[in-house]
Amino acid sequence: MAGRDFVQLPGPTNIPDSILEAFRRPPVDFGSPEFKDYVDDLFDDLTELFGSYRVTAYPSVGHGSWEATLVNLLQPGQRFVIPQAGLFSTRWSDMAEAMGFAPVRMPVDQRRAPDPAQIHDLLAADTNHELAGVFVAHTETATGTLADLAAIREAIDAAGHPGLFVVDAIASMATDPVPMAELGIDVVLAASQKGLMMPPGLSLAAVSEKAVTHNATVTTPRYFWSWTERIDPEFVYQRFCGTPPIQHLFALRASVDHIAAEGGIDAVTSRHKRLATATQAAVRAWGEPFELNVIEPPERASALTCVLADGIDIGALLTLAREKYHVLVSGAMGDMAGRAFRIGHLGDLNEPMLLGALAGFECAMRDLKIPHTSGLQAAMESLTTNDCTQ
Numbered sequence: 001m002a003g004r005d006f007v008q009l010p011g012p013t014n015i016p017d018s019i020l021e022a023f024r025r026p027p028v029d030f031g032s033p034e035f036k037d038y039v040d041d042l043f044d045d046l047t048e049l050f051g052s053y054r055v056t057a058y059p060s061v062g063h064g065s066w067e068a069t070l071v072n073l074l075q076p077g078q079r080f081v082i083p084q085a086g087l088f089s090t091r092w093s094d095m096a097e098a099m100g101f102a103p104v105r106m107p108v109d110q111r112r113a114p115d116p117a118q119i120h121d122l123l124a125a126d127t128n129h130e131l132a133g134v135f136v137a138h139t140e141t142a143t144g145t146l147a148d149l150a151a152i153r154e155a156i157d158a159a160g161h162p163g164l165f166v167v168d169a170i171a172s173m174a175t176d177p178v179p180m181a182e183l184g185i186d187v188v189l190a191a192s193q194k195g196l197m198m199p200p201g202l203s204l205a206a207v208s209e210k211a212v213t214h215n216a217t218v219t220t221p222r223y224f225w226s227w228t229e230r231i232d233p234e235f236v237y238q239r240f241c242g243t244p245p246i247q248h249l250f251a252l253r254a255s256v257d258h259i260a261a262e263g264g265i266d267a268v269t270s271r272h273k274r275l276a277t278a279t280q281a282a283v284r285a286w287g288e289p290f291e292l293n294v295i296e297p298p299e300r301a302s303a304l305t306c307v308l309a310d311g312i313d314i315g316a317l318l319t320l321a322r323e324k325y326h327v328l329v330s331g332a333m334g335d336m337a338g339r340a341f342r343i344g345h346l347g348d349l350n351e352p353m354l355l356g357a358l359a360g361f362e363c364a365m366r367d368l369k370i371p372h373t374s375g376l377q378a379a380m381e382s383l384t385t386n387d388c389t390q
């Protein structure tokens, strides 16, 4: 094959060379003082990046950090509010239920972000403070919505509820701002294969001091996922409850450095916003039946764009785009499967890569004689005028 595939999936994402090369480094003695210093420095930088009190990490996909959060924060059978914004939120709720916890599933329109007023009302009605708090997917990767974390914080405070504020930022970390300290978020979850531009296999949970204090009162049985030894470890072994994922840590170092070299997290999230806005402009130009799933612009995530395309053979379109034009776009999930597709635009991605991917995708639309107006002009216009208010 000539050239590279254009990876426009909402994870895994493109991996920069510096991160790929980190995986070629030979192992080190993880018990050495040099490696302990290396890892301690890395976690100090992560703590700063997240704006948290401590960061814990697991050699697992994102689902592992979900489970870790549940067992470290919830009492057996405890209830907590979890808006059902899409398939990821639903799966997290299913996991909690399977483990004997009691998610309070707040309904959410699949084209809208969770309604903070509804969260307020659920918490305000909980006068005995039995609910553990609110667990929310910031970017819901099944639908492309972005929750308003500041408004949810206000809702929790307005209800006078002392519960925890837990955010699945697996798709939003390094794609949209996640102001953990500013908003008093207690746990922020991330996974390596999204905005952190790494292969899958490492998940992170940044925790607040309140979450750590609360953790000490929780009686739910846990061992591997437990934060207790992980947050102030004497040995790197304790940080991971086993052999540290050495090469993943080299790669995570490279990822943190890559973000810093771009100008820091704000520069990275601004780039994502620009690329997302350009993608949305292209989709609007395509015209019917293509339609942005997320109706309100502020509720659109910068990590991906979910496109409704009723009446089109989406399977054929995605297959042709992949096989003939080397553009990898993802189908929709759950209820939306067959009615929508999802264009990822996160990670190690720049303007010509996005334009190239959109052009390749439109070639597949032309081949299949799907009527549309080209969106390239609109995407270029958006990128050059740099107007992200659309």
Ligand SMILES: *Cc1c(COP(=O)(O)O)cnc(C)c1O
Pocket (backbone or CB within 6 Å): 011, 061, 062, 063, 064, 088, 137, 138, 139, 140, 141, 168, 169, 170, 171, 191, 200
């Ligand atoms: C990708 C994703 C997950 C799941 O991550 P895995 O690594 O596949 O377990 C969870 N939540 C959100 C919001 C995601 O985007």
